Amino acid sequence: MISSLLVANRGEIACRIFGTCRALGIATVAVHSDPDSGAPHTREAESAVRLPGATPAETYLRGDLLVKAAQAAGADAVHPGYGFLSENADFARAVLDAGLVWVGPPPEAIASMASKTRAKELMAAAGVPLLAPLDPDRITEEQLPVLVKAASGGGGRGMRVVRELAALPEELAAAQAEAASAFGDGEVFVEPYVERGRHVEVQILADGHGTVWALGTRDCSLQRRHQKVVEEAPAPGLDEKLRTTLHESAAAAARAIGYTGAGTVEFLVRGESAYFLEMNTRLQVEHPVTEAVFGLDLVALQLRIAEGGALDPEPPAPRGHAVEARLYAEDPAQGWLPQTGTLHRFEVPAADAAHRPGAPAAESGVRLDAGYRSGDAVGVHYDAMLAKVIAWAPTRAEAVRTLAGALERAVLHGPVTNRELLVRSLRHPDFTGTGGDPTGLDTGFYERHGAELTGADGKFDHRDEQIAALAAALADSAARTAPTAAPAGTTRPGGAQPGTRTFGAWRNLPSVPQSRRFRGREGELEVRYRVSRDSVEPQELPGVRVLATAPDAVVLEVDGVRREFGLARYGEQVYADTATGAWALTALPRFPDAAGQQAPGSLLAPMPGTVIRLAEGLAVGARIEAGTPLVWLEAMKMEHRITAPAAGTLTALHAAVGHQVEVGAVLAVVTEAEDPAGAAAPADTAATVEETP
Known part of the structure; x- marks a missing residue:
């Protein structure tokens, strides 16, 4: 029996594994780089071991240091999480050679799938359908477009879509160089690129007694830069024959390499055809949607299998639908550029803080798997993913609606995130479809709709941002003016009573309009308002009335509709949150520097x-x-x-x-x-x- 587990990883996956360990009574050990000394995963573990350095190459990719950390902390098992060394056969062997339990598949199974070219050979022999690789020297115009892929690693690195024959040599060289830098292996291969294909995968779980579970399907087609953004289970719109083919092919792949533990077999689906892409010999980022639909804790089952336990002959029956969105610190409107900085405030009010990882979301509302907490710094050394937000419901349409609402109401004060893009994606007609059946669910979704989803199509609502800036200016004015007692019966947004500002003292002359300058999404904006004895009158914003102001809240009436703004300021950064949207502004000085x-x-x-x-x-x-x-x-x-x-x-x-x-x-x-x-x-x-x- 495992008594103490070291997680050879960081961020949300380490926190998620620790949650299951706490429920099972297993002691937890974290490892951390110097930038992660105060990270949530470091704080949440019962003990932690420092890995000197900052970069992954110095820390989380040092298998020798990880094994020594486990021994020093008295751990008897190692869980690799995902990413870093999770699919490194040499690291798995080193853990086993040190007398520790490896919570993962056998090193031989990892090695057999480590090279995508070797994996395709094994799958072909096992009768799994796949796209045959192409000889780069013999590719013709008729075979374009093609996809250049790194034989090792993943995450979209070393991957290029080639649409012109003349560009192939340069793209091959670039992919080889990037693969060598990222994975230490410059081998690449070329295969046909399937336009508008769907990325569908099957969750596999296998024990050491011959039982293999194929836990339904997941659709992971919404991707940017070949990296997943939204995932769901089950994959919608597949007929029973195709589902059966996918399940049987995934189980055959697992049996062909003597697999044990949790893994994922990925396919490219076009129409009624499915082609093997690769097998991930680890837990996947998107595993929570499968957990929600099947009511399982996959990490707990990984631990049971590692201890030699057996699975039931058949998995539980699935129920309902689950959707997951990856929340990144990145700016989709600026080429998905990753962002850094302090995450001043991070809350998803719809998520149940007591939700135990692995429990069905149906039993405890929306689930949040986060690697950051309010006040944490998003640094430059690691992946930009902040968290995953997961929603379950009896139907796909309900799950999508629940997730979009949870994201829309999240409070995110800090680096720019992809939150707005996620909400718009989940509500896009090509994603929702009539009656919840998607009509445009494929890997080209963001290529077709990126401009409208990021606001690059020129349809940005400038008036809404101007109104948010007015709220920010009024809150700032209230903060700089000593508050007076609110009139009887006056309330602030959210129902708070004290501190609502009355509108100025007696004057015998009209006040001069006040102004504030901000930098918004598309440049500088200025708001002007005039303060009288008992009101504030916005200038150049017809249809807007000020109802109440306070340093952290403003109530406006916009075209006859009451709108409440929550305001927060950190230095020059100002955040205005409402129930249907959020704005980030930078307060500008009166005179430019x-x-x-x-x-x-x-x-x-x-x-x-x-x-x-x-x-x-x-x-x-x-x-x-x-x-x-x-x-x-x-x-x-x-x-x-x-x-x-x-x-x-x-x-x-x-x-x-x-x-x-x-x-x-x-x-x-x-x-x-x-x-x-x-x-x-x-x-x-x-x-x-x-x-x-």
């Missing part, structure tokens, strides 16, 4: 990171074409390519390989070329940032 201006043409670091590469031959005086990649940064497990915004001359170069840079640091300056008439072209200080997963 000229000292903070950057030279025109400055290429600024979009986030903290490490300079890993400069364009070949890059030097001051070089002629630069618009769109030319100049600097590569690595941050948050992603490679960020920064390109010139316009043609011109490189007049300054401040970046150097190996340098750590802060957000906003000037990396280079490109002075734009003059137009034919001799006038300088308009300066654009923003570089273009492209990301490679």
